[in-house]
Amino acid sequence: MYAGVMKDNVTTRLILENVSHDYGSLAVLRNLNLAVMHGEFLVLVGPSGCGKTTLLNILSGYIKPVSGNVQINGIIRTVYQQDGLFPWLTVAENISMSLRDVKDKSLREKEVKELIALIHLEGFENHYPHQLSGGMRQRVELARVLAGDSDILLMDEPFSALDYQTRLRMRYELVRLLSKRKRTVVFVTHDIEEAAQLADRVLVLADRPAHISKELKIEAARPRNPTDDAVIEATKTILGELGLHSSVIKEL
Ligand SMILES: Nc1ncnc2c1ncn2[C@@H]1O[C@H](COP(=O)(O)OP(=O)(O)O)[C@@H](O)[C@H]1O
Ligand SMILES: [Mg+2]
Numbered sequence: 001m002y003a004g005v006m007k008d009n010v011t012t013r014l015i016l017e018n019v020s021h022d023y024g025s026l027a028v029l030r031n032l033n034l035a036v037m038h039g040e041f042l043v044l045v046g047p048s049g050c051g052k053t054t055l056l057n058i059l060s061g062y063i064k065p066v067s068g069n070v071q072i073n074g075i076i077r078t079v080y081q082q083d084g085l086f087p088w089l090t091v092a093e094n095i096s097m098s099l100r101d102v103k104d105k106s107l108r109e110k111e112v113k114e115l116i117a118l119i120h121l122e123g124f125e126n127h128y129p130h131q132l133s134g135g136m137r138q139r140v141e142l143a144r145v146l147a148g149d150s151d152i153l154l155m156d157e158p159f160s161a162l163d164y165q166t167r168l169r170m171r172y173e174l175v176r177l178l179s180k181r182k183r184t185v186v187f188v189t190h191d192i193e194e195a196a197q198l199a200d201r202v203l204v205l206a207d208r209p210a211h212i213s214k215e216l217k218i219e220a221a222r223p224r225n226p227t228d229d230a231v232i233e234a235t236k237t238i239l240g241e242l243g244l245h246s247s248v249i250k251e252l
Helices: 052-059 089-095 105-118 135-144 163-179 191-196 229-241 248-252
Strands: 012-023 026-037 041-045 067-073 076-079 152-156 183-187 201-205 212-217
Touching: 012 052, 012 183, 012 248, 026 163, 026 183, 026 212, 041 052, 041 089, 041 191, 052 067, 052 152, 052 183, 076 135, 089 135, 089 248, 105 135, 135 163, 163 183, 201 229, 212 229
Parallel strands: 041 183, 041 201, 076 152, 152 183
Antiparallel strands: 012 026, 012 067, 201 212
């Protein structure tokens, strides 16, 4: 487990060994083995209800699996589908909440200002979440989790509540922010195109009890478009792995 100060030469951020989990009689995860490398962008895809959120909660240490080992090397921040902003705090105050440990007030203010500039929300510092669009709120959410020191972002379908165009913009936004503030990312989605556009590596989870049915590395440069050959190719491979070939879809 994470213990105090990390060394910079960490190569593996998260390790699961033979992890299985069930909720009573419902077997959810079966014998998962997984290593997430430092700096990697790992995407988990799988059908709804297959155990993706459970797996993320195990990776964060929030759930202790019924069996197996979990090793966490670093400080984790988590992003959910619905933003985790406090509705009674302004944009600046929400971001500042992540910096409570920074005692120097002027340092804290400088960091908040820098992050607001980074997400292009200058002028909205004193707005409350309800005064922002869904996309703007998720940008504040990204600033909130990128504020201060952390090593690992766990993201659970962070863009799935947004409309398609906003979702596309958020993918670019995330890639851009990570180029400025490097993090190891585990990103859960049921959106296959999103997986193909963002990932260094995609793990396809088979239905319950979930296990890894396919691993796919995508080495194309970033930022990627949904229409890039590498992204389309990866999308096809993942669809095939999920049993959603075009021939199958015609029969549905
Ligand atoms: N706390 C819980 N208690 C009982 N069953 C749960 C609990 N959380 C999730 N489940 C069940 O476990 C399965 C996997 O859930 P989840 O990890 O949320 O899947 P996903 O995120 O892939 O949609 C689902 O069938 C869900 O109903
Ligand atoms: Mg889920």
